[in-house]
Amino acid sequence: MKVQPYSLLTDFDINLFKAGKHFQLHEKLGAHLVEVDGVKGTYFAVWAPSARSVSVVGDFNYWMQGEHTLYVRWDESGIWEGFIPGVEQGALYKYKIQSHNNGIITEKADPFALYCEKPPQTASVVWDLKYKWKDEKWMKARPVTNQLDKPYSVYEVHLGSWRRNVEENRFLTYIELADELVAYVKETGFTHVEFMPVMEYPYDPSWGYQLVGYFAPTSRFGKPQDFMYLVDKLHQAGIGVILDWVPSHFPSDAHGLGFFDGSHLYEHPDMRKGYHPDWKSLVFNYGRNEVRSFLISNAIFWLQHYHVDGLRVDAVASMLYLDYSRKDGEWEPNIHGGRENLDTISFLKDFNEAVYSNFDGVQTIAEESTSFPMVSRPTFQGGLGFGMKWMMGWMHDTLQYFKKEPIYRSHHQNDITFSMTYAFTENFMLPLSHDEVVYGKHSILGRMPGDEWQRFANLRLLYGYMFTHPGSKLLFMGAEFGQSEEWKFDGSLDWHLLEYDFHKGVKTLITDLNALYKSQPALFEKQFSHDGFEWINYSDNQNAVISFIRKGDNPKENLVVVCNFTPVLRDNYRIGLPTKGKLTEIFNSDKTEYGGSGNLNPKAIKIEATSWNGREFSAKLTLPPLGITVLKIG
Incomplete structure (x- = not known):
């Protein structure tokens, strides 16, 4: 032998x-x-x-x-x-x-x-990847259904802690998840799931972000074909699959890529570029051609062999800047004297060009937290070529605003409206991700002020605002039913909370918001375009109310959105409108089935020929306390 x-x-x-x-x-x-x-x-x-x-x-x-x-x-x-x-x-x-x-x-x-x-x-x-796929319908439709002018509501999942087998205190397998997770995502109406890294990793507390097996789905949950089965079942249920992809760094474990052949083969030999001080991990040498072939082949591999519909690229900001998390003297400027990593920029452009030229209907999504320009613009226009970019500024400003007691919000109106000044500079995805519910930040619900009713009303208002704001959406698991505690990677979500009405009401609200998002073209057809949004009034800080119009291709399907960020019920609140006709309420976060107080606009509202907010027409609405109402003009 x-x-x-x-x-x-x-x-x-x-x-x-x-x-x-x-x-x-x-x-x-x-x-x-x-x-x-x-x-x-x-x-x-x-x-x-x-x-x-x-x-x-x-x-x-x-x-x-x-x-x-x-x-x-x-x-x-x-x-x-x-x-x-x-x-x-x-x-x-x-x-x-x-x-x-x-x-x-x-x-x-x-x-x-x-x-x-x-x-x-x-x-x-030693293994092979033989598998008989049954997702032909999804793959054939994907070039149309997975485009940027379609709904993109993403459920972010950590496979090891979404749900566990209680009797045996173990992970669910890929096969078990193909039953339980697929049914749950289908029920709640998300269009996609995003899996935190499934590639093999040695250390559970890394959540999967320290990879050693870039081409192997982790064996914690089963065999490669079992993971294919999970993807297949999601596709058969009409649900897209996004994978977290980590080309930014890798661990120094003895059996991994570091110092592979007794030399700095995969990592940059200059530790000012080859070592990440935050994560104490190694950084790829993006200027080495063989390493670029390895990484881009890896991206292509998951799209090709596992039928993945998108890649969310982790920690792009750490890749783009030579001085990221480094003090003076710990980094070296590029040949032009700047702080940008030119090798990384070239690599990311090559990666995106390879993905989009080889696959129809897939998307790449950048987790990029700085103001680096044109991240989600095509490379032929000088951009990095991603399909979407996480809107970290929106996330930060919005959560900061919602943490404030409503009595103070009138003084911080700009925090909730500022995102619209740059909302269309990129194709933004609005993320409420796992990073926002760890390390003492509290759960999303735990950030909300007030008594129990107000906390849940604030949470429902936040989600309603998120789903009607331009851009695609991402919500980390547990947030959809108001998880009370921070996320724990080594346990299960607190599913028992669904025995309580307020938590059950949040899940019902999210289900209805997903249905609203998918059924109303005004919320997705122009979600990345100036043409899809128009302010009605952003300056009513005295009442802490904002109002705006969302637009699609058909003006007859435009929507009016009004948010009341205080616990005060506002009757006969007038808003200006561009046309005559009537308003019909199609969503209200204060419904009793959500846990609200039932202050609705149950009947069609006549639009009057009374000028308001600089417009020729207007109408009077009931604004629920700490609530959002969405109405259709007809």
Whole structure:
């Protein structure tokens, strides 16, 4: 059972790899089940240019170094490869690498492994990705249904803590989640789920953001095909799937990518660029072509083999700036004297161009917290090429506003209206994510002031404002029913809260808001355009009320939105309107089934020929306390 010379790589592959343009690298490197001259076995290929020798060690050779030594390619690519007969699916393996650098020996998991041992075990597993998909209907419609002019209401999920098996105190499996999670997301009406990182990671408290197995869904919840089954079931239920993707940093665990072949292979060799002080992790060398091929191939891999509909790219700001979390003297300016990381900018553009040129109807989403320009603008216009960007400013200002006692809100009207001054500079997604319910920040409900009724009324108002504000939406799990406590990664959500009316009412409200968002074109057709929004009145700070119009392609479907940020019931509140006719209320956060007091506008309201707010027409409404009302002009 000696290693036999064999290769899946052509000269063209090697040229693309060296140029940073090989975006199907996962089909060439790693472990691949093949048949050579009628003999079944596994072909192994690994990039280790500083190696003196590379051995495959595993349960098939008693983990003995030197039993199966790979051949180094002649073309100076630094790739070691070979075919080992008899190695079957399920075999455990690692690479034992002896470096030219003082004989350093490393033992590494396969960077391209398709499956990994369940942590804390660290070996790679020989595997294939055979699976019969049943989501043809979704995939065929996706180029239309997953575009930016369609509803995008995202439910962010951490698979290990959404719900647990109580009797056995364990994670739910991918298969179990395909029943329970899919049914729940369908019931509540979200259009997409976003999974916090599912790629293999060694340390649970990292929440998945410290990856070692970039091509392997974590074995905590099952096999690769089990995760495919979960995605498949979501698609069959009409629900899109977004994955958190982490090209920003990786851990220094001994079996991971760090110091891979006794050299700084994947990480930047200058620790001013190659080490992240906040997370104590290593940073990819975005200027190295082979690393770019690795990362972009990884993005393509999840879209291609797991039918993923979008990638949310984590910590983009940390990638873009050379001085991110660094003091003077701890970073070096770029060649132009600036703080921007030019290699990262080039890499992100290449990544987005590769994604959008290879897949119809997918989206990339940047978690980018600064004012870096044109993040979600096409690369041919000079942008980074993302489809959307998280609107961190909206999140911060809105939560700060809602934390204030209503009596003080009249003095802070600008906090709630300021977002509209820049809302259309990017394609913004409004996030209330996991980051906002940890580290002593309290839950979203826990931020709300007042007695119990007011806290829940504020929460319903916040969600109503979020769903009617321009942009797509993201809500972290538990927020949809008013989770009281901060999120805990090592437990389950507090599902028992749904036994209580106020929490049950929040879930009903979110379900209705999702239905409203999906059924009203004015809320999504122009959600990223100036043409989709018009203020009625943003300056009524005395009453802490704002009012605006949301617009779609058809003016007859325009909506009027009025928010009352105080606990005062306002009868006969007049707003200016652009046309005559009548107003019909289609949503009110004060409904009794939500836990509200039932102050509605039950009958159609006649629009009068009385000028107001600079408009020729107007109407009088009932504004519920700490409530939002949405009306249709007809």
